[in-house]
Amino acid sequence: MANSTDGGPLAPAGGGAVTGLLHPGEMGAAVGSVLRASGRMVLWASSGRSAESRRRAELAGLEDVGTAEELSRRVDVIVSVCPPHAALDVARSVAGFQGIFVDANAVSPTTARELAAVITAGGGRFVDGGIIGPPPAADNPTRLYLSGTDAALIIGLFNETPVAARVVSDEIGAASALKMVYAAWSKGTAALLLGIRAVARAEGVEPTLLDEWRDSLPELPGRSLGAARSASTKGWRWVAEMEEIASTFAAAGLPDGFHRAAAWIFDRSPRLERGQADEQTLDEVLALLPQPGHRPEAH
Amino acid sequence: MANSTDGGPLAPAGGGAVTGLLHPGEMGAAVGSVLRASGRMVLWASSGRSAESRRRAELAGLEDVGTAEELSRRVDVIVSVCPPHAALDVARSVAGFQGIFVDANAVSPTTARELAAVITAGGGRFVDGGIIGPPPAADNPTRLYLSGTDAALIIGLFNETPVAARVVSDEIGAASALKMVYAAWSKGTAALLLGIRAVARAEGVEPTLLDEWRDSLPELPGRSLGAARSASTKGWRWVAEMEEIASTFAAAGLPDGFHRAAAWIFDRSPRLERGQADEQTLDEVLALLPQPGHRPEAH
Numbered sequence: 001m002a003n004s005t006d007g008g009p010l011a012p013a014g015g016g017a018v019t020g021l022l023h024p025g026e027m028g029a030a031v032g033s034v035l036r037a038s039g040r041m042v043l044w045a046s047s048g049r050s051a052e053s054r055r056r057a058e059l060a061g062l063e064d065v066g067t068a069e070e071l072s073r074r075v076d077v078i079v080s081v082c083p084p085h086a087a088l089d090v091a092r093s094v095a096g097f098q099g100i101f102v103d104a105n106a107v108s109p110t111t112a113r114e115l116a117a118v119i120t121a122g123g124g125r126f127v128d129g130g131i132i133g134p135p136p137a138a139d140n141p142t143r144l145y146l147s148g149t150d151a152a153l154i155i156g157l158f159n160e161t162p163v164a165a166r167v168v169s170d171e172i173g174a175a176s177a178l179k180m181v182y183a184a185w186s187k188g189t190a191a192l193l194l195g196i197r198a199v200a201r202a203e204g205v206e207p208t209l210l211d212e213w214r215d216s217l218p219e220l221p222g223r224s225l226g227a228a229r230s231a232s233t234k235g236w237r238w239v240a241e242m243e244e245i246a247s248t249f250a251a252a253g254l255p256d257g258f259h260r261a262a263a264w265i266f267d268r269s270p271r272l273e274r275g276q277a278d279e280q281t282l283d284e285v286l287a288l289l290p291q292p293g294h295r296p297e298a299h
Numbered sequence: 300m301a302n303s304t305d306g307g308p309l310a311p312a313g314g315g316a317v318t319g320l321l322h323p324g325e326m327g328a329a330v331g332s333v334l335r336a337s338g339r340m341v342l343w344a345s346s347g348r349s350a351e352s353r354r355r356a357e358l359a360g361l362e363d364v365g366t367a368e369e370l371s372r373r374v375d376v377i378v379s380v381c382p383p384h385a386a387l388d389v390a391r392s393v394a395g396f397q398g399i400f401v402d403a404n405a406v407s408p409t410t411a412r413e414l415a416a417v418i419t420a421g422g423g424r425f426v427d428g429g430i431i432g433p434p435p436a437a438d439n440p441t442r443l444y445l446s447g448t449d450a451a452l453i454i455g456l457f458n459e460t461p462v463a464a465r466v467v468s469d470e471i472g473a474a475s476a477l478k479m480v481y482a483a484w485s486k487g488t489a490a491l492l493l494g495i496r497a498v499a500r501a502e503g504v505e506p507t508l509l510d511e512w513r514d515s516l517p518e519l520p521g522r523s524l525g526a527a528r529s530a531s532t533k534g535w536r537w538v539a540e541m542e543e544i545a546s547t548f549a550a551a552g553l554p555d556g557f558h559r560a561a562a563w564i565f566d567r568s569p570r571l572e573r574g575q576a577d578e579q580t581l582d583e584v585l586a587l588l589p590q591p592g593h594r595p596e597a598h
Contacts, residue, residue: 109502132511143511168507177502182511184495185519189488195553196483202551203408203476208467212431212442212481220484252501253589254494255563257556264554290552 017157018042020075022068022090023049024057028081030135031104031142033060034161045071072097077157079104081131084111085240091115096122100150104129106241108180108248109173116148116172125150128172130179136162147174180248184259187238188245190227191262197224197282198289228282235269242266265289316456317341319374321367321389322348323356327380329434330403330441332359333460344370371396376456378403380430383410384539390414395421399449403428405540407479407547408472415447415471424449427471429478435461446473479547483558486537487544489526490561496523496581497588527581534568541565564588 020043021032032042044062046054057064065071072078072094079102080090087105094101101119103112103126116126128147136142141164146154151167158165168174200206213220231238242263246256268288272281319342320331331341343361345353356363364370371377371393378401379389386404393400400418402411402425415425427446435441439461445453446467457464467473499505512519530537541562545555567587571580 133515145507166507168504171503174502174504177499178504178507178511181495181499181502181504181508184498185491185516188491192484192487192491192557195548195557196480198553199483199548199551200476200480203473203480203547204470205467205473205477205480208444208465208477209480212477216432217484248502249494249498252498254497255560257560257563258491258494261554261556261560264556 017076018074019157020044020065020071020078021057021062022071022078022080022094023082023086024053024060024062025082026056027131027135027142028079029053029056029060029062031079031081031131031163032057032062034136034163035157036061038159038161040157043071043075068093072099075099077102077154079129081105083237083240084244085237087111087115088118091118094124095119097124098122100125100127100153102127102129102146102154103176104131104144106130106179106183106244107176108244108251109177110247110251111244112173112176126172127151127154128175129154130175130182132179132182138162145175145178147176148172151175177248180245183241184245184249187230187241187266188258188262190223190230191242191265192258193220193224193227194231194265194285194289195261198286201286225278225282228285231266231269231285232272232281235266236271238266239263316375317373318456319343319364319370319377320356320361321370321377321379321393322381322385323352323359323361324381325355326430326434327378328352328355328359328361330378330380330430330462331356331361333435333462334456335360337458337460339456342370342374367392371398374398376401376453378428380404382536382539383543384536386410386414387417390417393423394418396423397421399424399426399452401426401428401445401453402475403430403443405429405478405482405543406475407543407550408476409546409550410543411472411475425471426450426453427474428453429474429481431478431481437461444474444477446475447471450474476547479544482540483544483548486529486540486565487557487561489522489529490541490564491557492519492523492526493530493564493584493588494560497585500585524577524581527584530565530568530584531571531580534565535570537565538562 018041021028024032024044035042042062043065044057045068046064047067076099081104082090084106087107095118101124103115112128119126127150130145133142141162144163144165145168147168149170155165168178200209210221242259246259250256270284270288317340318334320327323331323343334341341361342364343356344367345363346366375398380403381389383405386406394417400423402414411427418425426449429444432441440463443462443464444467448469450466454464467477499508509520541558545558549555569583569587
């Protein structure tokens with residue numbers, strides 16, 4: 001490690017702390033980029049990553065150290081930002097890391113505690129995290145919620161960046177729970193809107209529904225197009241997130257059906273590159289959902 | 300029947316047509332009241348109904364003819380406005396009626412076709428209907444969507460009333476489908492919000508969620524209080540409506556989980572009289588939802 005994090009707060013070292021990013025996708029690369037822009041050194045490990053990831057990491061100014069093992073020897077803090085289905089494998093890839101591991105992924109509190117067990121078993125310290133909002137931009141800060149006894153040590157790392165880091169509580173799982181209940185609405189309702197459009201289309205009442213929406217719920221025509229755009233570009237990595245939310249509901253004694261259904265819908269979304277929402281995007285999403293007469297498995 | 304409805308349109312007779320209402324609750328009594336206010340004769344049948352229903356019918360100026368059988372002999376049009384779980388029994392109570400029966404209840408297209416079969420088997424004519432919006436008021440008209448080959452005949456009945464009657468199509472089931480997809484959002488998201496508040500509370504992150512909502516989704520704190528008010532006063536009759544929506548999704552090949560979960564939540568709502576939404580109402584609703592560690596049946 002470049003700096004010892006034992007005992008003293010990371011805050012004074014925050015500016016000088018070396019951060020490792022695993023595995024920077026769109027959000028991770030953006031977080032790395034704002035850390036670089038504020039003068040921090042940020043490493044990443046290209047081994048096994050795609051050409052697209054390499055391109056993004058280079059653009060963000062991240063230094064490639066090759067492997068996760070090498071990265072874990074050279075940094076004070078590791079931040080994991082990956083699709084939720086990969087979170088456990090990513091943590092295992094740096095088992096033995098002695099610094100502070102921040103899992104910033106959309107996982108259930110139960111999964112967060114499993115991740116903490118992997119890291120602390122190897123001698124590392126674990127901070128639970130949850131990112132809310134789009135990738136950081138100066139005019140619209142991304143919120144990074146943190147929890148666990150070492151959460152406050154991470155705040156300084158993001159000083160003077162458009163990432164607003166906030167401590168939720170001392171408990172591992174709290175930051176993840178917050179992410180789950182937030183996304184339960186934002187992504188759960190996106191899936192619901194797509195389901196509603198599909199049923200309305202199958203029943204031949206979509207034009208009348210759109211007229212009624214324009215009168216009484218005028219935000220919904222546009223929101224359903226936005227849901228189609230999101231599903232077609234990001235739905236593939238929201239499947240596991242919906243399953244994590246469903247598990248969070250079940251663990252709290254609530255029904256998991258909303259988000260099992262949402263996972264089912266995102267799992268059938270196309271994978272498009274286009275960022276623009278239009279009626280055609282919606283058509284492409286709905287075309288991959290089953291047609292009348294099909295019987296989905298119970299959800 | 301007071302007027303023959305064979306052959307000619309009801310529209311000229313619309314003003315003079317005698318309407319029977321089965322079974323006027325809050326919405327039904329309000330519909331009867333606006334028909335009365337526009338000078339129409341409106342009958343109802345008090346047999347087996349509650350003192351509360353009697354009071355409402357009297358206030359609305361409806362004429363009591365005792366039984367459903369008597370009512371079916373004396374009217375041109377019957378409008379059924381009842382909780383969806385009662386719709387089939389209400390239709391059966393006037394089997395043999397020779398006029399036009401309008402089912403205005405929140406039922407699936409499949410249930411609407413079952414209702415049509417009951418009425419037409421007895422020689423009556425069936426119009427499918429779906430009511431959207433709160434009870435009619437001059438400044439906020441309720442929409443009554445109608446479908447079926449006789450749908451246009453019903454339009455005239457509501458001329459010069461704050462009920463905006465509109466024909467969706469010739470097909471029995473279309474008006475019900477429209478009601479289903481509309482309520483899939485309005486009531487489905489109410490249940491989801493209550494579930495989210497319950498999970499956030501169980502996980503100890505509700506205050507942080509409310510802070511984040513106030514910044515980025517500022518309508519949700521108020522909407523979740525409104526959801527609690529609705530659930531605590533109307534949730535008991537939304538359970539069957541959510542099941543009808545779930546069946547509508549399944550019949551279209553989409554997952555039924557969103558609305559099975561919503562039914563589960565409304566089924567556990569308290570039955571309060573209070574119309575005011577406040578934090579205490581929300582507390583009362585959430586207190587009846589299971590606590591962490593409880594495992595709900597799969598949904």
